[in-house]
Amino acid sequence: MDQSLRFYFIFRGMKKLLFTFLFLFPSILTFSQELNFTVIINSDRARIQNTNVFTQMKNSFEQFLNGRSWTTDEFKPEERIKGNLLITINDVPQVGVYSATVQIQTVRPIYGTDYESLAFNFADRNWNFEYIESQPLEFNRFTFLNNISSLLAFYANIALGLDYDTFEKEGGSQFFAIANDIVNNAQQSGRAGWVQSTSDRRNRYWLINDIYTSSVFSSIREAYYFYHRQGLDLLQVEPETAYQNILEAIKLVAAANKTQPNGIFTISFMDAKSDEISQILKNASLEIRTEAVELLLEVDPNNARKYNELLKS
Structure with missing residues (x-):
């Protein structure tokens, strides 16, 4: 194998081994952000006059995804995981309350080429959330705070997990474990998409169940x-x-x-x-x-x- 190719994947494969060490000694390095997501909001169906809220919403969601460190690994700017989050606002039943669908896509660059392979493509059909302009978005792995940060953090960890899986067998397990915690915590909210529904199997519960919890799909x-x-x-x-x-x-x-x-x-x-x-x-x-x-x-x-x-x- 070409030596540059070998070095590239040895480096990426070491990320999992470095995780524990760097977690114990976080002051040794300053870490960069891992995600480079573009949020696109389609509000054509919203039928509200103040459309500026969607510009603020876009910026807030992008900052939440791209402006924080999700791991203790060091990512160069060109290594950040690219993705698109297409949010379609279907209804605004009252001020500050939104009903939407979300399309999530991520790509993975192919070594030695300019080609980017579509790694993840998923339609989340049932997302209801409350958004107040300029509200801070906080996230806690062990607590359900709101339906925005939980959904964004869930798909951030899905994106990371699948990306790491492409470089090492089951390399993304640590991120899928976090996504699973998010689902478990969100179930107490009773919100759609987080529960074990038999009528809607294209939701967050079943996605993490198939990826992480169930052994049936481990071969994928x-x-x-x-x-x-x-x-x-x-x-x-x-x-x-x-x-x-x-x-x-x-x-x-x-x-x-x-x-x-x-x-x-x-x-x-x-x-x-x-x-x-x-x-x-x-x-x-x-x-x-x-x-x-x-x-x-x-x-x-x-x-x-x-x-x-x-x-x-």
Whole structure:
């Protein structure tokens, strides 16, 4: 393996080992922020005159996400995790109360290229919150303070956990543990999205359940590592190995889906990766493409057309 490639991943892989040491000696280094999120607020449906509140809301949410340190690891500015938070305000039933949906996306840069791979793509359909202009947003891992900071902190830790999983097998566990605590604390609020609902499985409770609590979907976390670290990152230098490992990642996702079909973690993975897979595998061998398509048709039948195109290449 190229020595620069080796050094790059040794450095990222050491982050988990450094975590405990630096936690014990926090004064040794000054740490930078880890996230670089853009918040976009669509208020077309809000039907209120004072739209300045949404500008303040955007700035407040971005400051909460990007202006604090979520870990004790040191991130260079170019290493910060990029993401988008698209908030659609569906209703304002009374002054200061908002009903919204949220689309969360994060990307992960691919080594040796300018390409950024969509790592997480999730639609949170049920978020109700109260916002007062200029209100400070505080967060406590062990206490539910409000429905804004809890949701933002939840997805911050999901973004961190998945990013770390792409560099090391189960490297993001410490962040998923925090996200799980946030869900457990928020359940006492009775707010939608935090509880074990049978009618709405696309919520925060089921997302962290599939990612962290349930062992059924642990293979998808391993798939994140094979797909990114052993797949996309090696595509320029060892393409045959990379394609084989991308196939291995698809097998791991298919195994979870076979045990429990249509899990939210499975759906989220495919929502992020279906387009990319259908493009990247065009240059793989016919053997790999054939096996991959067979698995993809089982896991993600809604995108059968694009996967079948792989067999025509």
